[in-house]
Amino acid sequence: MRVRLDDPQRAAAWLAELAPAHVRTLDAYQPGKPIEELERELGISGAIKVASNENPQGPSPRALAAIQAALPSIHLYPDAAAFRLRKALAERLGVAEHEVAVGAGSNDLLYQLVLALVGPEQDIVTPALGFLSYRLAAQVAGRTFVATAATPRGPDIEALCAAMTPRTRLVIVGTPNNPTGAVLTRADADRVLAVLPEHALLVLDEAYAEYAAAWPEVDHVDGLAFTRAALAAGDPRVVLLRTFSKAYGLAAMRVGYAVAHGGVLDLLGRVVRTFHVGTLGQVAALAALDDGEHVLRSAALGRRGLERIGAELARRGVTVYPSLANFCLVEAGRPSAPLYDRLLRRGVIVRPMGAWGLPTCLRVSIAGEAELDRVIAALIDVVADDKA
């Protein structure tokens, strides 16, 4: 039989038959446009992107040197087991090597968790206003996704606990959470683990852990200590996810890691795509791990940036929700899409929060010291212009 897609209607009908419903109805991740493209479209230059929670300090020079040194061997496949990186991580984190897995970003590990552990009759429970990949990973696999009550100040822990059933396999909590910046307290983490069903995992997504560490006076769970305590107590139900994309400044290298019970990681290893973490990512992460100063500087820059944005906007009557990450959620009090456009024309690229169900909010990542003044001035002019 021959198939001809010579008109759009036939093409649409053919594609509709080709893919299952859960794929056809998927809302694919909408990446922001590259800066150069936006500048060209708007006829501006020198735009500042504070839309993707990247590290304005850039990567560690040690990571750059390691990448440079590894370039002549990129004709070889990477070490599929990421032996050296896993060994270094295990030493650094105080766990056994078989309790560490690496992924192509923590995003990859989230997808692995869903693919390996959540069956057709089972579900994933997570507070609303979370990282969009939680929902996407569930949808891609055609799995049930349950979002429980949350506000920008944090999840309703009792609602989260009440939503867990014997069908639940993953309970995912971002701490600090993206896009709100809210954290899980130690007591809340204990509470969730206490009611977690026998065959479910509590996944603590700590992509911004190193930033949160710069706020020791604010009660927030230390996911590593929490995971290690669970493992030491013989409880295999906690999974910690962290990444090299944020405080380590290696977002383009796509490296994240999981700390969990070896048996759980063994299950993830069965669904992993071979050679998923490239050589350059592995060597860059390994070198960055040794540059503790760079991470501390990044975290300090994050805290200073958030304190300045928070103080400047608060003085003008604009609510900025508390955040322990490298971004904050700004409550504009009116639809944020037009504000996003106005900021864009001033060369400041933020993230409007309509897709998260927060149509009056903007998420603003911290900028480098040289650029922060411009970001704050633009926010004051555009967001605070009819306040105070």
Ligand SMILES: Cc1ncc(COP(=O)(O)O)c(C=O)c1O
């Ligand atoms: C809460 C959270 N988790 C995970 C990630 C994924 O990061 P990556 O896949 O780059 O490690 C992000 C990225 O923005 C995030 O905000």
